[in-house]
Amino acid sequence: MSRVKEFNLPDLGEGLTEGEILSWLVKVGDTIELNQPIVEVETAKAAVEIPAKWAGRVQSIFHAEGATVEVGTPIIAIDTDPTAGPLETPEPTGGAAKGSSAAGEVAKGAAESGQNDDAESGKRTPVLVGYGPRTTAAKRRPRKGVAPAAPAQPTAVPTQPAPVPAPPAPAPVASGPSTAGNGHSGPAGGTRALAKPPVRKLAKDLGVDLTALTGSGPLGSISREDVRQAASGAPATAEPLATALVSGPAANVGVHREQRIPVKGVRKLTAENMSRSAFTAPHVTEFLTVDMTRAMKALDRLRQRREWREVRVSPLLLVAKAVLLAVRRHPMVNSTWAGEEIVVKDYVNLGIAAATERGLIVPNVKDAGRLTLRELADSLTDLVQTAKAGKTSPADMSGGTLTITNVGVFGVDTGTPILPPGESAILAFGAVRKMPWVHKGKVRPRQVTTLGLSFDHRIIDGELGSRFLRDIGDFLADPEAALLAWT
Amino acid sequence: MAKGDPGVSTRGRRAVPRSRKGATGDPELVQLLTPEGERIESVTGPDGTEYRVDFTDEEYRGFYRDLVLVRKLDAEATALQRQGELGLWASLLGQEAAQVGSGRALRTQDMAFPTYREHGVLYCRGIDPIMPLGLFRGVDQGGWDPNEFKFNMYTIVIGAQTLHATGYAMGVTMDGKTGTDEGEAVIAYFGDGATSQGDVNEAFVWASVFNAPMVFFCQNNQYAISEPLERQTRIPLYRRAAGFGFPGIRVDGNDVLASYAVTRHALDNARHGQGPSLIEAYTYRMGAHTTSDDPTRYRIASEVEAWQAKDPIARMKAFLVKQKIADDGFFAEVDEQAKRESVHLRERVLEMPNPEPSSMFDHVYPNGSPLVDQQRAQFTQYLESFEGSAH
Structure with a gap:
């Protein structure tokens, strides 16, 4: 031992x-x-x-x-x-x-x-x-009385x-089915090389001739690694991986200047969702530029209130509130296209797109329309912190009905977001910048932002989408007045 | 620990019951040892029963030793699964007190029907802890004699054992083995998830109507695999008993002393012909449901941390230290014993022989059967048809 x-x-x-x-x-x-x-x-x-x-x-x-x-x-x-x-x-x-x-x-x-x-x-x-x-x-132990495929083994070992039978096996080619039938020999002339379909695809992509390879897998089949090695020009003999690990993660370092990243996890899910949504829901995107100076001042006043001292208050909070109030005035935007019918929901699970180390995830605040502003603020803070810590549960990510993507945090003005599958509207919130703006007839430096709203044109017509976006803008331009007028 | 009768006194005095906030509502909970290791002299249950225990120092130390050993052996089994030596393991981590407390409360003549997680009860029944490992390694079907140890085979089907136990308990009554101090009682273990099973509710009905000498011992560890308790019930589980017509009580399942007192009282009621009762041992599964499960996908870390503070072993240790019942020498000796026994367990698991394929025919019927003999012969012949076969 x-x-x-x-x-x-x-x-x-x-x-x-x-x-x-x-x-x-x-x-x-x-x-x-x-x-x-x-x-x-x-x-x-x-x-x-x-x-x-x-x-x-x-x-x-x-x-x-x-x-x-x-x-x-x-x-x-x-x-x-x-x-x-x-x-x-x-x-x-x-x-x-x-x-x-x-x-x-x-x-x-x-x-x-x-x-x-x-x-x-x-x-x-x-x-x-x-x-x-x-x-x-x-795969199976041979049954007694069945002719063995290979010559009898000496019992000493x-x-x-x-x-696997070595390629130059002593078995005569004339023995018929034992070579062509079981396909053990890799490079034997005329025999199709053994490889799984994904490996064949890889070989095709990399321009490797499978029949020229000696397989190292079970039954002499050609593995992914064999193909990669052949493509990188390395000898097809098995190289100890332990040494390969010392020199670098991949065997073909320095040969290729491209990196191949396996698509999995969050990336895979994101890709599937985005393609599905982009090619099923006809997207329309509209833009609106808003003077948020008053809203930013209102936020400052909110922060100074004693009971709000511990609360994290950000412009995103106001945008979320604006969206929730606007949804109440236009319930149709909070709906799902379900083929034969349109499902309109009277609850809003408000999704917030978050960039995390694992990639893009969209957790949502459940039934956000029922929350007070304070509860909404706490929920948003919770949600973002949980996401950043990588602890968002699958339940938090499912069931979203309407989403905000806060691209402003990356310093850009706006975007044309793609709808999460099953949702009909998504709002991009850009950076709030000091810009020259005509205010009371004069050009003034004002805090301005651009909203981008994508919506599913199967459900939402230009008129409804525009009214919805306009309402969000009205709220952000003068939150106090909008609150008084709408609630 | 002596198997005598450490006094569980049951004077019928009404007093304001102590209560503790639980996950559902604000139910009463019998507790004799707080998470900080403070002893509570006695607690009066909702029906006026007074629960108290009075153990010798040696017996207190015995409880601690059981808890530590059971946890250590369980941890070893989990490690063995991760190392490919067991196919699966259902860890009891966090539930040691509920199991040791109730297991020690059983008298020799009492019969227990476990689920697949009662390694602690199995240990208290005097069964070699290696036994369930053979089952989870897939080399035997369990292997202990249920009649010898008065501990039935592990039951994988959720809740099925409550019906088996109730039938057994009805048999005990028909045999006239209740009504005295030497009477027999039957305990069935199950989890919070099992309370949603039809079997468990049927068992409640039968046990109630036939006044069977049953104790239904529910370890409420808060999760049925990933389903939280609020998906099982709108009321505290122990209150369900009232609807079936027998008493129910909630005990702090992380308190080994309270678990002992409540179980002992319920068993004694049963053996005296007073009928069934339901005990809800309120506890928490600190680990995964089984080694195939990932609890981080459905519960949050802060919840686990909160329960960590209620650890059954830590509170017992704090109590022993505060009362000067045990010193560092004792704790070191227990740890040493636990380590020794876990190493021994590991060695024996690795040496477990693989069974002959034909051994599956061995225990189908107690006295054999011509049909099974024929099948065994056919199977042996089939195995011999392979090359290099020694069969």
Whole structure:
């Protein structure tokens, strides 16, 4: 039993096949205790910390943060007896051969880790209780009496299963179905290379000829990594990932000046929503420039009131109030196009688009129309802080009916926002700037902003949209008068 | 801890009950040990029952030891799952006091019907804590003898065990085993989510109408996986009992002493033929529902922190220190024992043998069956048809 043990990514949920390495909590050379958290992994079900299975010293880490790793793949090697002096044998290569390594090598790694002394072809890795991919290429154990595809193995090496028949296999080509049928041989002439459709697509995109590659995946199939390596001009032999990690996150650093960022998480969701909305709802955008000087003064007076001293008061609060009051006068803008009918809501779940580290998210204030100005202020502050802390719950993000996007915080004047799916109006609030403005017949420096309102033209005609925008503008130009007049 | 009868006195004196604000409404809650570790001498329940406990120092220390051991073994099982050694684990973290308190309140002759989370009760029943790990590792079906330990198999189906328990309790009555101090009582464990199940409500009806010697012990840990309590009920759960015609009471489930006192009283009522009762142990699941769950997706950190301050072990420790019942030496010794036992548990889990595939036929019927024998033979033949098969 080797003193260096490799830990394979277990199935952390029930029936999961992969996980993403979020962050490593230890680094190579660290001394670790049993059950010390070593890595945070996110699966389709949960983000969890994995505790160390053995005490010792971290020998190698096989996958960088951000990597998606198949269940059963080694992720870390731990020297379980670091005080016993330097290692005599070179460290095992099972993990270093990457997730797409020849399956036999992974099985070897498992055997060396000492948990599976009787590792043999066709068994699942024992770390996976009941689940997870098999460690070898064989899908099924061969039945007795069926002619084996490969020549009989000498029985002397039971713990080292032959991964995949070597390309120059001694099997005669004339044996018919055994080569063409099972497709084990990668580059055999005339045989279609084994690769999954996304890998074929990648090869096409990168201009790689699949038939010229030797696959390193199960059954000699060509993996994504094989294609990338071929595209980057590197030899197609398996290069230990551990060394690749030292030099940089990708194997092709310096060859390409483009970065490929996997589309996932918030980015993926945003993209889906934006495309769906932009190509289903016919958008119209109108603009209105407003003198907000009075409103800004009103805000200052509000801040000076004792009961408002602790409250965060921003121009966004007034815009939110303006929108809510205007919705009350034009309920139709707060609606959803539902194909056969239009759903008009008598509650406003007011969405606020927020830029966070994770990307754009749009949490909403539930039933904002019923809140007092003070409650609204508190809700907005809460919502923004929760979003910035990355703690917005899915419930807070669903059910929005109308949205404000505060592009002014980025110092721009306005925009033509795209509707969140299911909503019919979205207001862009630009920066409030001191501008020359005609005020009481003279040009004065005034605090001016530009509002941009996009709306779904299937529901909202130009007239309704214009009245709605005009009302918002009226409120922002003179909030006190609007409040007196409308409420 | 002695299994004698540490006095749970039940004088019928009416007094203003202590109350504590809960998540739903402002219900009464029996508490004998505050989160700060202050002992409350006695509490009078809404029906006039006075709850008090009077333990020896040794017994108090015994409760503390149980709580720490149960938590440590649970944490080890969670780690084993994360390391791929268990398929799944349902952690009891935060619910130790409700389980140890009620588990220690059981008398030898009492029968318990658990869910899949009652590792603490299982421990109190004297069952080797390795047993449920075999189940969650998938190498056996549970493995302990329910009759020997008076602790039924873990039940995964939500709430189903309340009906099994009620039927068992009706049987106890029919056997004439109630009405004395040596009478038998039956306890069924379930969670807040299970109270929405038809099975649990049926069990309430049967137990009530047949005056079964039942204690329904609901650990209200506030979440049915991700569903919060307000999606289960508009009234405090313990008040549901009134509608079925038996008493219900809420106890601080993070207080091991109160959990003991209330359970002991309810069990004694049952064994004396006074019928069923419902106990709502008000507690909190500090961890995930199971290892497949991510609680950060549905509850906020500040809520967890608030419950952290009510930790069952911390308050017991504070009490022992303040009353000078235990010193640092004792706490260190308990920690050492917990560590030793968890290492031992780990070693034994890793050595668990994989069962023979044909072993699934072994315990279908107590005395076997020709049909099962035939199926076993067919299955063995099938396995032997593979190359390299040792079968």
